[in-house]
Amino acid sequence: MTMIQSSPLLRGALALDAAACAGMGVLLSFAATALSQPLGLPEPLLRGAGLLLLPCAALLGWLSRRRELPRLAVLSVIGVNLMWIADSLLLLAGGWFAPTGLGVAFVLAQAAAVLAVTIAEAVGLGRSVPRGEPA
DSSP: OOEEEOOHHHHHHHHHHHHHHHHHHHHHHHHHHHHHHHHTOOHHHHHHHHHHHHHHHHHHHHHHTOSEEEHHHHHHHHHHHHHHHHHHHHHHHSOSSOOOHHHHHHHHHHHHHHHHHHHHHHHHHHHOEETTSOO
């Protein structure tokens, strides 16, 4: 297993990802009922997404505090984020739901935010060095 010395950018991007997951997780978990109608998205979908994000936030927070990480763990975070973005776009294009204009904007905005943090994580990974090499 290849270990890396995580760059400051990678640790910061993981911390930002953790904070965003925690915030969105709490919002969607506790406000799913209130958000469902204005967004035009089903309450169980919103609540389920929120509950899924909470353990992700904890894991990302833990990863963000480690100076050494398995490279595969970071690649997995990037991969999961890319799947989240694809699923967000598929949710809008699939025709399964009828989101309102606000709902479309909400889904696109959060997908764009995930893309931004994913790019930062990828760049941060590129700036990280294998364990044992000078940082």
